[in-house]
Amino acid sequence: MSKNILLVDDDADIRTFVVTVIKENGFTPLMAKNGEEGIEKVKSGNPDLIILDVLMPKQSGIKMYRELKTNGSFKDIPVIILSGISKRVFLHSQEALTEFGGKNVPEPEAYIEKPVEPEELAEIIKKYVK
Amino acid sequence: MGIRKMLFVTEFEELWFDALQSLMDLRKAGLNHVVFLHVIDRDEVAMHRGKGYLKDEEIKLKEIANVRFIDWAESLFEQGMEAGAHIVVGKFIPKTIDIAEDEGVDLIVTGYHKQGRVQELYAGSQIMEIIRSTSKPVMVHKYMLDSGKINEHPFEKPLLAVDWSPASKKAVKFIAGLKNVVKEVQVVHVASEKSVKGDSAMDVQKIRKESRQKMEEMCAILRAEGIKAEEHLYIGNTVEQIEKAAHERQATMIVAGTSGRESLKEKFLGSVPRQLAEKSVYPTLFVPPDE
Numbered sequence: 001m002s003k004n005i006l007l008v009d010d011d012a013d014i015r016t017f018v019v020t021v022i023k024e025n026g027f028t029p030l031m032a033k034n035g036e037e038g039i040e041k042v043k044s045g046n047p048d049l050i051i052l053d054v055l056m057p058k059q060s061g062i063k064m065y066r067e068l069k070t071n072g073s074f075k076d077i078p079v080i081i082l083s084g085i086s087k088r089v090f091l092h093s094q095e096a097l098t099e100f101g102g103k104n105v106p107e108p109e110a111y112i113e114k115p116v117e118p119e120e121l122a123e124i125i126k127k128y129v130k
Numbered sequence: 131m132g133i134r135k136m137l138f139v140t141e142f143e144e145l146w147f148d149a150l151q152s153l154m155d156l157r158k159a160g161l162n163h164v165v166f167l168h169v170i171d172r173d174e175v176a177m178h179r180g181k182g183y184l185k186d187e188e189i190k191l192k193e194i195a196n197v198r199f200i201d202w203a204e205s206l207f208e209q210g211m212e213a214g215a216h217i218v219v220g221k222f223i224p225k226t227i228d229i230a231e232d233e234g235v236d237l238i239v240t241g242y243h244k245q246g247r248v249q250e251l252y253a254g255s256q257i258m259e260i261i262r263s264t265s266k267p268v269m270v271h272k273y274m275l276d277s278g279k280i281n282e283h284p285f286e287k288p289l290l291a292v293d294w295s296p297a298s299k300k301a302v303k304f305i306a307g308l309k310n311v312v313k314e315v316q317v318v319h320v321a322s323e324k325s326v327k328g329d330s331a332m333d334v335q336k337i338r339k340e341s342r343q344k345m346e347e348m349c350a351i352l353r354a355e356g357i358k359a360e361e362h363l364y365i366g367n368t369v370e371q372i373e374k375a376a377h378e379r380q381a382t383m384i385v386a387g388t389s390g391r392e393s394l395k396e397k398f399l400g401s402v403p404r405q406l407a408e409k410s411v412y413p414t415l416f417v418p419p420d421e
Contacts, residue, residue: 062212
């Protein structure tokens with residue numbers, strides 16, 4: 001049975017591109033357009049890997065990532081951040097949220113700043129989907 | 131009543147990053163989520179004879195906006211805030227209303243978008259259209275024209291222009307809910323010259339006394355929240371006097387309640403909120419009545 005990969009991104013063009021990469025490498029794509037939808041898909045779709053954008057409507061990837069990593073059921077799902085937001089800012093924001101009373105969260109498995117080449121994305125996906 | 135989530139609507143011509151930064155005082159009132167919106171007018175990428183739909187142009191315009199929003203969002207994320215962005219093709223007013231509702235924001239912030247005179251006569255200005263179509267407060271942020279700079283703390287010392295409408299009462303409550311941000315409020319009522327043309331000085335004094343009593347009740351609501359408040363009565367043209375009072379009292383913005391409705395006469399001459407949105411040099415915040 002093929003593994004499920006959840007892509008959370010509000011950009012339709014990016015979704016088309018990443019879903020193509022996912023399918024071509026023999027995985028099953030699940031899709032969500034923002035963090036709120038993403039959490040719902042995690043609950044219903046049981047993904048083996050999550051590819052997550054950061055700047056999205058309704059709920060950002062920063063908040064969704066925090067929800068994932070502080071939830072006992074989801075914290076072990078590997079996450080690849082794929083975003084135009086820099087890794088430095090992402091990590092700094094998580095530190096800031098921790099300082100405001102949140103839990104400490106680990107760094108994501110991989111961080112890719114857009115754009116990404118299909119080969120690079122496929123290689124990272126395969127590395128983390130066991 | 132606080133402001134947790136704000137929709138910041140920009141065309142990148144009228145509102146820049148410093149305008150956004152000037153609103154960060156609202157964090158003391160609970161603001162922790164900013165949603166950016168840029169609407170690309172459909173006409174800019176519409177079907178053109180011989181060219182078809184300008185998909186390349188749409189991609190280019192979206193990416194230009196995206197680069198800007200990423201930069202702004204990074205600044206907010208670093209402060210531990212939430213940020214989101216919508217870059218959409220369509221018509222400014224319906225897109226703004228739809229996204230404000232969908233995101234459940236507590237405040238809409240926009241610049242002043244002037245339409246052609248003919249369009250305004252028939253449709254009203256875009257600001258009035260938004261005010262009419264939403265139950266959310268709408269702030270028309272402005273660069274103070276004298277200096278060319280934005281006021282860094284627009285909520286610090288607002289002038290609250292009141293009549294005795296439900297929207298005015300709601301505006302008082304709204305400002306009272308911003309007690310950690312607002313330091314001092316100048317409550318101003320403008321009576322028309324016509325209303326003080328009585329037969330005797332007693333009539334004028336009666337109006338003054340009644341107005342001050344009503345304003346005093348509003349000030350008491352603000353003072354109960356620890357906000358310094360003073361009441362002032364002006365007489366004359368409403369818009370001119372509000373602007374004059376704001377200048378005299380060194381206000382940082384003008385707040386007014388409004389239903390957004392305009393009579394036919396007002397559509398031609400301009401209602402008070404519309405004239406304030408169009409002509410005032412001050413940022414203006416319009417608070418609708420309860421639904």
